[in-house]
Amino acid sequence: MKPAKPTYLDLEKQLDQSQKTLTAIQQGQVDVIVGDDRHMQLLSLKQTIDMLRRNESNFHALADANLIGIGFGDSIGNVTYINDEMLRMTGYSRADAIAGRINWENCLAPENRPETGTWSERLVEQEVVSVQEWAFLRPDGGRTPVLGAASRITSPDGFLVIIALDHTQIRQAETRSWKSDQRLRMAANSLNIGIFEWDLTNDTAFWENDQMYHIFGRSRRLPPLRYSDFLEQALDFRDKKAFAHAFSNAQHPGNVFTFASRIHRPGSSTLSWIEITGKFYQNDSDLSLNMIGIAKDISEQKEYEQTIENINNLLEQRVRDRTAKIQHQTERLRVLTTKLGQVEQKERNRLAAVLHDHIQPLVVGARMQLWELYRKNDIGEAHKNAHKIEGVLEETLAELRSLTLDLSPSAILNDGLAGGVKWLVSYMKKKFAFTLKPRLEKPIDPISENICFLLFQCLKELLFNVVKHSGEDQATVSIERTQDQKIKIIVCDNGNGFDPDTFAQIQNDTASLGLFSIEERLKDIGGRMVIASAPGQGTTVTLTAPAGETDKEITPQEHRHKRRKGDKPAIRVRNTEDSIGILIVDDHKLLREGLMGLLQMEPDFEVVGEAADADTAIVLAEKLEPDVVIMDVNLGEKTGMDATRQILSKNPHIKVIALSMHSDKRVINAMYHAGASVFLNKTVASDKLIAKVRGCISDS
Amino acid sequence: MALPAVFPEYSMRLFVAGRERNSVMAHNNITKICHTHLKDNCTLEIIDVFENHTAAMEENILLAPTLVIDTPNREIIIGNLQDELQILTALGIR
Numbered sequence: 001m002k003p004a005k006p007t008y009l010d011l012e013k014q015l016d017q018s019q020k021t022l023t024a025i026q027q028g029q030v031d032v033i034v035g036d037d038r039h040m041q042l043l044s045l046k047q048t049i050d051m052l053r054r055n056e057s058n059f060h061a062l063a064d065a066n067l068i069g070i071g072f073g074d075s076i077g078n079v080t081y082i083n084d085e086m087l088r089m090t091g092y093s094r095a096d097a098i099a100g101r102i103n104w105e106n107c108l109a110p111e112n113r114p115e116t117g118t119w120s121e122r123l124v125e126q127e128v129v130s131v132q133e134w135a136f137l138r139p140d141g142g143r144t145p146v147l148g149a150a151s152r153i154t155s156p157d158g159f160l161v162i163i164a165l166d167h168t169q170i171r172q173a174e175t176r177s178w179k180s181d182q183r184l185r186m187a188a189n190s191l192n193i194g195i196f197e198w199d200l201t202n203d204t205a206f207w208e209n210d211q212m213y214h215i216f217g218r219s220r221r222l223p224p225l226r227y228s229d230f231l232e233q234a235l236d237f238r239d240k241k242a243f244a245h246a247f248s249n250a251q252h253p254g255n256v257f258t259f260a261s262r263i264h265r266p267g268s269s270t271l272s273w274i275e276i277t278g279k280f281y282q283n284d285s286d287l288s289l290n291m292i293g294i295a296k297d298i299s300e301q302k303e304y305e306q307t308i309e310n311i312n313n314l315l316e317q318r319v320r321d322r323t324a325k326i327q328h329q330t331e332r333l334r335v336l337t338t339k340l341g342q343v344e345q346k347e348r349n350r351l352a353a354v355l356h357d358h359i360q361p362l363v364v365g366a367r368m369q370l371w372e373l374y375r376k377n378d379i380g381e382a383h384k385n386a387h388k389i390e391g392v393l394e395e396t397l398a399e400l401r402s403l404t405l406d407l408s409p410s411a412i413l414n415d416g417l418a419g420g421v422k423w424l425v426s427y428m429k430k431k432f433a434f435t436l437k438p439r440l441e442k443p444i445d446p447i448s449e450n451i452c453f454l455l456f457q458c459l460k461e462l463l464f465n466v467v468k469h470s471g472e473d474q475a476t477v478s479i480e481r482t483q484d485q486k487i488k489i490i491v492c493d494n495g496n497g498f499d500p501d502t503f504a505q506i507q508n509d510t511a512s513l514g515l516f517s518i519e520e521r522l523k524d525i526g527g528r529m530v531i532a533s534a535p536g537q538g539t540t541v542t543l544t545a546p547a548g549e550t551d552k553e554i555t556p557q558e559h560r561h562k563r564r565k566g567d568k569p570a571i572r573v574r575n576t577e578d579s580i581g582i583l584i585v586d587d588h589k590l591l592r593e594g595l596m597g598l599l600q601m602e603p604d605f606e607v608v609g610e611a612a613d614a615d616t617a618i619v620l621a622e623k624l625e626p627d628v629v630i631m632d633v634n635l636g637e638k639t640g641m642d643a644t645r646q647i648l649s650k651n652p653h654i655k656v657i658a659l660s661m662h663s664d665k666r667v668i669n670a671m672y673h674a675g676a677s678v679f680l681n682k683t684v685a686s687d688k689l690i691a692k693v694r695g696c697i698s699d700s
Numbered sequence: 701m702a703l704p705a706v707f708p709e710y711s712m713r714l715f716v717a718g719r720e721r722n723s724v725m726a727h728n729n730i731t732k733i734c735h736t737h738l739k740d741n742c743t744l745e746i747i748d749v750f751e752n753h754t755a756a757m758e759e760n761i762l763l764a765p766t767l768v769i770d771t772p773n774r775e776i777i778i779g780n781l782q783d784e785l786q787i788l789t790a791l792g793i794r
Contacts, residue, residue: 017776020778020779023779024763024779027779028722029722029778029779030764031716031720031721031723031765032720032749033763034749034753034763034764
């Protein structure tokens with residue numbers, strides 16, 4: 001069927017469509033004519049050219065922006081294209097580039113050149129040299145550090161392309177950072193503490209200073225110590241659990257951790273103490289938990305602390321011991337005081353018994369004889385009574401002397417401590433049938449009188465203890481003077497012995513108290529007592545005391561003889577010049593009266609005066625000018641020696657007869673030395689005294 | 701493009717020459733009209749003449765870009781479709 005013939009309207013519509021199509025084509029709104037192969041190829045070529053133009057445009061934009069250096073080269077390295085940034089970095093000018101004076105092989109610093117061949121040859125082999133750090137060697141001799149890469153290309157304009165990024169600022173920053181880091185490390189290494197930084201998440205150690213190697217005794221060749229190494233190898237097993245627990249609990253960014261622990265050093269058998277202090281932080285880049293910290297060797301500090309603790313413990317122990325000892329001694333002193341009171345009372349009782357049983361009956365007997373004397377008219381009987389009275393009085397005096405000797409042996413006054421020991425030998429034998437064997441090392445004198453008496457008393461009490469407790473009937477005593485001028489007395493027996501430690505604990509034992517008393521008295525004068533004993537092995541007691549000062553000491557007797565108040569001097573008028581004038585000097589009124597009565601019975605004697613003290617005696621002697629002065633030794637503050645000396649200095653013709661209870665040789669010698677013509681004991685018979693008075697006058 | 705919930709009122713085909721400038725413009729313009737004036741009540745089929753040369757030849761389409769409106773009334777518009785009034789008129793909206 002033939003197609004229908006188009007109508008005018010159809011034609012008009014086709015025309016309108018054709019016009020529109022034509023307009024569209026004229027206006028360039030049509031891209032392609034469908035079905036035309038030639039146009040299709042042109043269109044494809046056009047698209048390719050457009051793409052290349054766009055790429056070229058982009059490349060030029062990149063090159064001209066000069067953000068990075070871009071250059072091309074031929075097969076022998078000559079530059080075929082170079083942008084401004086690359087020119088700046090290589091130090092060449094555009095004119096050099098145009099004139100072909102730039103070759104890539106010369107631009108690189110010698111250390112960046114291949115060991116063999118050229119860069120171009122190397123690119124032939126491997127096509128690409130990836131990004132690495134280079135330095136361009138500029139014609140002016142300077143260097144430009146760059147990050148560069150090169151690639152072989154196939155291009156009509158070149159063989160290779162090089163790109164480079166100026167690395168100067170980064171390198172400078174790196175250098176500054178490196179120097180800063182170096183300074184920090186140098187400072188860290190100069191410190192006496194270890195510094196470390198651990199990555200705890202990955203269990204690595206970033207770094208540590210030299211002191212860390214020293215503290216942990218590790219070789220410098222080893223890598224830095226990791227936390228796991230520290231925990232497993234260095235830390236002592238006793239601290240491991242506590243450290244790991246504390247460390248685990250503290251692991252939080254911002255927390256500070258401190259721990260003191262013991263560590264082992266390789267090759268060392270001793271433990272060291274360290275203190276680790278660190279702060280946890282989170283790494284911003286990988287969010288790992290890190291710790292930066294310090295380690296201090298505190299071994300010395302710990303040692304000092306231990307020493308101080310030991311000293312404190314020792315001091316506390318000593319204080320406890322001393323306190324216990326003081327308490328013990330206080331208790332013993334209390335017991336001793338009680339005991340002393342008892343002993344004192346016992347001694348009083350003994351003295352009272354002696355006075356009551358011995359002295360008092362004698363005095364009563366003498367008084368009865370006197371009564372009998374009064375009643376009798378017969379001179380012969382009276383004489384017998386008087387003789388009996390004299391006998392009773394002599395017996396009384398003997399008892400008193402015995403008592404006095406018992407209280408304070410005169411042997412000490414005569415022969416010092418050696419004399420005292422001799423007396424003790426006799427006394428012990430007589431009283432206890434005890435044999436004391438003395439060994440006296442001479443010379444031991446001089447010894448202070450006080451020390452001498454004290455040592456004598458101590459020795460006496462010690463020997464009483466030996467008698468009571470040793471079970472032996474003999475002992476030895478030796479006395480010597482040491483090189484440091486001390487008196488050492490050693491008493492030794494082979495008796496029962498005892499344990500000194502146990503013995504000291506017994507507070508109420510008499511022997512213990514006796515020894516304690518001796519020890520305390522010796523301590524008081526700077527001496528000491530040492531006991532060496534064991535059960536069944538006897539006892540050796542050593543007493544040591546300083547010899548003491550011997551000058552101008554007052555004897556106990558001098559202290560006892562104080563001046564008696566109210567004794568006034570008596571002056572009598574001398575009757576005849578032919579008689580012997582006598583001045584009586586004695587602080588006892590009764591004795592003066594007794595002497596006066598005795599002497600006045602003699603027809604050729606005349607008592608011209610009496611004095612109770614030395615000063616009165618001196619005055620009266622000058623005033624009365626007696627022929628004889630009967631002088632007592634102990635007159636109070638001034639002695640008979642002083643009075644004698646002064647009287648004789650003014651009246652040398654006067655004869656002085658010393659009359660004393662003393663039998664001490666030193667006293668006797670002192671009186672003779674003062675000028676006395678005769679020394680008589682007060683116990684001397686009256687006729688002997690009368691004879692001596694006459695004798696000294698006739699001798700003159 | 702999302703399919704309409706009911707049968708679309710407008711059905712069109714656009715013949716383009718790859719990513720050529722006028723073809724891209726034509727595509728953008730008709731898409732805009734679909735959204736703006738047809739409220740997506742349309743179907744639009746894109747046919748690249750570089751890839752489907754015969755489809756254009758069968759429809760006797762000689763130039764690209766060309767818009768063929770099948771419904772409501774068959775109309776053919778050549779060019780980059782920058783004349784919006786012309787298209788709306790062809791669609792019967794104006």
